[in-house]
Amino acid sequence: MTSKQSHRKDEHVSLAEKFHQSAEMTSFRQVRILHQSLPELALTDIDPTTAFNGQKIPFPLLIEAMTGGSEQTGKLNARLAQLAAATGLPMAVGSQSVALKEPNLATTFSVVRRSDPNGIILANIGAGHGVLDAQAAIEMVQADALQVHINAAQETIMPEGDRNFYWLDQLAEIVAKISVPVVVKEVGFGMTAKTVQKLMAIGVRNVDLSGRGGTSFAKIENFRRPDKEMVYLDDWGLTTPESLLEMRKLATRPTITASGGIKTPLDAIKALAMGADFVGMAGEILHHVLHEDQDTTLEWLNQWLADFKALMLLTGSQTLRDLRKQSLVYSPELEAFARQRFI
């Protein structure tokens, strides 16, 4: 298990952690949700449940695509899946492309299904793969949905990265022929309304905006190419709040997952108030998994979920629908973005 690809998976984990920033750095600081002094609700009234593809889930939170493809990351996947099983949260595996090339690595992904037999699991492949690969990835983890990541910026910064970004035809075929829901996701660079319009035109119904503000694959890949750094791309892309504002330009919206820089329950509340249907968290969970034993990580995650409910109460939001009606105020910078984008 020491192929170049496996090594890269280990490197992504260690570098994501190296560049992990404190919760204070989140792009959601540009959004304020206004305090209401009279919630007229009790904690027992709060209902944070929602449905993922018709299946009830306790919170609108997803453990995001991160890993698999090496011995070490297989162990991380097992731990993430145990967290998903204990909390009832859906979970995505990292890109399975490596295991399609090297089948002996498939167990580092399928361990997730073994650890969370009844959970909602999302498979993950990169755009540029065809229907057969998509089907194989789904079968590998007996997935309930498929994430297809679009990562042009990451590939551009990787010296060994792809330079062919004709993706829409294959995506269209996958959406047409795959029986489970397909989520097209970014990897931390965000999406414009135009991107989402193009995706919807080929039948995509679910997007994961994954904006800038959390894990930065610009920083990670720049670090991996020290001699030819494209450090000027470290700030490339749209933040998650910017991406969420972009969605207001759409006449019809897909189902939206907001990931990228979701660290605290407050970030999550803001993203949902801005119109997201789900939020996804990657780097912050990884940070806890890497630094804490499993029991402590589960305690942290359960506290996170309890605090999420407490914030719904504080904002007077009995349901997720109520959260969407909350008053938001944007920082001057975010407001300027909205103005210049005619939002």
Ligand code: FNR
């Ligand atoms: C990722 N991410 C990711 N996404 C994807 O679609 N396929 C993948 O294989 C990976 N791999 C991966 C590895 C590691 C170590 C991390 C931390 C992340 C991206 C992830 O799903 C998410 O879009 C971004 O990390 C932004 O979310 P956070 O980290 O800011 O919460």
